[in-house]
Amino acid sequence: MFWRNPSAAFFNFVLPLLFLAAGGAILAGNQHDLDKLVPSIAGMSVMSTTFTALAYNIVFLRERGVLKRIRGTPLPSISYFGGVAANAVTNTALQIAIIVLAGRVFFGIGWPSHWGELIVFVVVGVVSLAALGVAFAHAIPNFESTAAYVNAVFLPVVFVSFYVFDSASAPRFVRTIAEALPLKPLIDGLSGAMVTGAGLGSHLDALAVIAIWGVFGLYLAVRGFSWEGSR
Amino acid sequence: MFGLLGPNGAGKTTTVEILEGYRARTSGEVSVLGHDPANRSIELRRRIGIVLQSGGIYSHITPREALAHWASFYPHPRDVEEVLALVGLQEKADERSRRLSGGQLRRLDFALALVGDPELIFLDEPTTGFDPQARRAAWETVRSLRALGKTILLTTHYLEEAQELADRVAIVKDGRVLAIGPPRELMAHPPRHPPGGEAHGLRYKIAYRDSDGEMVERETDDPTALLHELTGEALASGRQLQELSVARPTLEDVYLELTAASSGERDA
Numbered sequence: 047m048f049w050r051n052p053s054a055a056f057f058n059f060v061l062p063l064l065f066l067a068a069g070g071a072i073l074a075g076n077q078h079d080l081d082k083l084v085p086s087i088a089g090m091s092v093m094s095t096t097f098t099a100l101a102y103n104i105v106f107l108r109e110r111g112v113l114k115r116i117r118g119t120p121l122p123s124i125s126y127f128g129g130v131a132a133n134a135v136t137n138t139a140l141q142i143a144i145i146v147l148a149g150r151v152f153f154g155i156g157w158p159s160h161w162g163e164l165i166v167f168v169v170v171g172v173v174s175l176a177a178l179g180v181a182f183a184h185a186i187p188n189f190e191s192t193a194a195y196v197n198a199v200f201l202p203v204v205f206v207s208f209y210v211f212d213s214a215s216a217p218r219f220v221r222t223i224a225e226a227l228p229l230k231p232l233i234d235g236l237s238g239a240m241v242t243g244a245g246l247g248s249h250l251d252a253l254a255v256i257a258i259w260g261v262f263g264l265y266l267a268v269r270g271f272s273w274e275g276s277r
Numbered sequence: 278m279f280g281l282l283g284p285n286g287a288g289k290t291t292t293v294e295i296l297e298g299y300r301a302r303t304s305g306e307v308s309v310l311g312h313d314p315a316n317r318s319i320e321l322r323r324r325i326g327i328v329l330q331s332g333g334i335y336s337h338i339t340p341r342e343a344l345a346h347w348a349s350f351y352p353h354p355r356d357v358e359e360v361l362a363l364v365g366l367q368e369k370a371d372e373r374s375r376r377l378s379g380g381q382l383r384r385l386d387f388a389l390a391l392v393g394d395p396e397l398i399f400l401d402e403p404t405t406g407f408d409p410q411a412r413r414a415a416w417e418t419v420r421s422l423r424a425l426g427k428t429i430l431l432t433t434h435y436l437e438e439a440q441e442l443a444d445r446v447a448i449v450k451d452g453r454v455l456a457i458g459p460p461r462e463l464m465a466h467p468p469r470h471p472p473g474g475e476a477h478g479l480r481y482k483i484a485y486r487d488s489d490g491e492m493v494e495r496e497t498d499d500p501t502a503l504l505h506e507l508t509g510e511a512l513a514s515g516r517q518l519q520e521l522s523v524a525r526p527t528l529e530d531v532y533l534e535l536t537a538a539s540s541g542e543r544d545a
Contacts, residue, residue, distance in 0.1 A: 110333030115389070118297060118327040120319045121350040274299070 059141060062091040066145065070153055077154055081241045082212050084149040088142055088240070089233035090204055092171045095137045100130070100179030101186065101196050109189045109275040117273045127180075134176045135169065142168055149240065160239040163246040167235035170253060174228055174260030181266035188275075203229050211237075228259040278423050280443030280460075281432040282528075284536060288452035289432040290330060293401050296430070297327050310397060323351055326390035326398040330405070336375035340366050340385050343374065344392050351393030364388045364418055380411040387418055398422060400431045404438060416441060440528040448535055455535045463531050480526065483507065486519035 066087045073079040107113045116126060142164070149155035158164045186195045210216045210224035211233050224230040231252030238244035246253075281289050294300040295307060298314035298321070307314060312321040334343060341357060348354035361367050364384040369377060377385065383403065390398055403419065404412045412435075419442055422429060433439055439446050440460045447457040456463055481500040485507070487493050497503040500523055511518050 107333070107335075111329060111331050112333040112335060114299070115327075115329060115332040115334070117299070118322065118325075118329070118332075119347065119350045119393070120322040122319060 059095075059137075062087055062094060062141065063144065063148070065090070066148060070148075079212075080153045081155065082237075084145065084153055084155055085233050085237035085240055086208050086211055088145045088236045089171075089207070089229055091141045091145060092138050092168065092232060093175050093200065093204070093229055095141060096134045096172050096175040097179040097182070098196050098200055099137075100134065100176050101182045102192055103130075104180055104183035105186045105189050105192045108183070108272060111275065113273045114275075130180075131173065131176055135172050138168060138172045146240065155241055158240045159243040160245055163235065163249070164239035166246060167232060167239060167249075167253065167256075170256050170260065171228070171232045171235075174256050174263055177260055177263030177267045178228070179263075181263050181270065184266070184270040184272060203227055206230075207233060226255065228256045231255040278419075278429040278431060278442055278444050280439040280446040281430065281449060282434070282436065282439045282443075282446050282532065283449040284434055287434075287449045289434075289449060290401055291452075292449070293399055293430065293432055297325070297399055298322070323393065324396050326393060326395035328386045328390045328398070328400045328403055330401040332386060334374050334382070334385065334389075336373065338374055339371045340374065340377070340388065341370040343385065344388055347389050348392045353394055354392050355394045357392065360388045360392050363391065363421055365414075380407065380414065383407075383411075383415060384418065387415075387422070391422065395427070397428045397430070400429060402432055402434070404433070404435065412438070436527070436529045436532055446528070448532055450536050456531065460528050464526050464528060482524040482526075483522070484524070485521040488516055492520075 066083070069083045069087065070080065073083060104113075117123075146158060146164075150157055182195070182199065186192050206220060206224045207227060207229040210221050210230055216224075231249075234252045235246075235249045235256075238246075238249050281292065283289050291300065295302050296309050296314055298317045301315055310321060310324055312318055314321060338346075340361065344357045344360055348357060358367075361370050364387050366381065366384050366388060369381055374382065374385065387403075400419065404415045407415060416438070419429070419431070423442075431439070431443060444459060445457070446460050446463060448455045448463075480496040480498055481503075482494055482496055483500060483503055484492060484494045495503060504523065507518060
């Protein structure tokens with residue numbers, strides 16, 4: 047289904063890879079920056095295939111009446127959301143695999159030193175950001191305004207996280223904000239697994255931040271879920 | 278087949294959505310196939326099929342895939358090919374749904390409601406916005422559902438549709454039932470409104486063009502006698518009754534009487 051919609055496939059899949067290619071070309075030869083770039087793009091990919099994609103999809107399906115129709119069938123809600131989550135995990139896993147491969151082949155980064163850590167961070171990141179995406183869909187009143195709402199969250203989070211991750215001299219309050227958001231801890235964890243070799247033990251606090259967001263997101267996603275559009 | 282007939286805003290969709298389990302009732306008791314729909318039990322949803330007034334479908338799925346997917350939700354689904362044939366979508370079975378026309382999408386709506394082989398089917402204004410030809414085609418589909426032995430609850434604001442399809446009709450306005458019965462019976466013995474009030478008496482209408490070329494319309498409870506009288510006079514004087522027509526009272530007459538009477542009462 048996903049691949050039948052070329053624009054969705056492009057924004058979720060190809061765009062992060064284009065960022066990776068462009069960044070890689072600019073930073074070619076500077077291994078320090080490449081080491082920062084690859085996990086950053088990996089983190090952004092997780093966020094775009096989960097948070098962004100789900101916020102879009104849920105609003106679209108809600109406003110088009112697809113969710114209402116599904117609600118009238120014997121399909122249990124839990125199965126439906128299980129499917130949505132499994133789809134998000136599959137898409138993200140595929141994308142991370144491509145990024146890991148590109149890091150190995152093009153950017154002089156070895157195979158991830160901690161596969162277990164990579165999997166833990168990807169799975170926790172996907173579940174948390176997917177839940178936040180579904181929860182955020184409740185705040186979006188109609189499909190036309192989805193892009194504005196989603197980008198108003200997605201872009202600042204990406205910028206502040208990238209900035210703080212890359213720059214040791216970021217102002218303290220900006221750092222505090224970034225550390226409290228889910229994306230920067232996710233990039234830290236991915237970086238530990240893919241680049242620096244710091245194990246899971248050294249990123250437990252980062253994992254905790256993502257998990258807290260996940261619990262918060264799940265609570266809001268379930269509590270406020272609306273099957274019907276405003277029509 | 279039961280028809281729920283009323284003007285826009287009469288409470289038809291609200292009623293149906295309570296029965297379907299989408300909305301909570303404010304008071305009273307509701308039972309659908311022995312279940313309270315507010316509990317949203319899977320057992321009940323396996324036995325009903327719903328055609329929403331405006332239900333969407335994924336843009337990139339084909340009717341055959343959608344039906345196969347929907348069939349997997351139910352314990353004893355109908356055969357997908359059979360359902361495609363029943364609604365007349367075989368030729369479009371592998372077309373992406375966003376390329377289907379409005380009428381074809383509506384047929385897909387019917388098919389999706391049908392594929393679980395439900396006992397009870399809800400049709401909420403199935404032909405609103407259709408052109409006359411598409412409406413006739415949709416009626417054929419609905420009749421074929423009835424031929425399968427399904428119980429169908431139809432809501433509509435088209436009188437013709439209720440008269441054409443429903444075995445029994447309830448006329449509703451402002452959330453209240455004004456009349457209930459088979460369309461034929463409602464026409465033959467129109468209910469009085471307010472109850473016990475004066476009989477409005479729906480009458481046959483006989484119309485013709487007189488010798489001055491004017492249209493004359495006469496109402497009567499006894500069309501045989503009036504017709505005899507008119508034709509007798511015409512024959513005796515050697516004239517023709519141009520454009521002679523005799524019209525039975527229609528459901529529309531009942532409906533207009535009832536809805537007009539009820540708003541008159543409310544305004545008073």
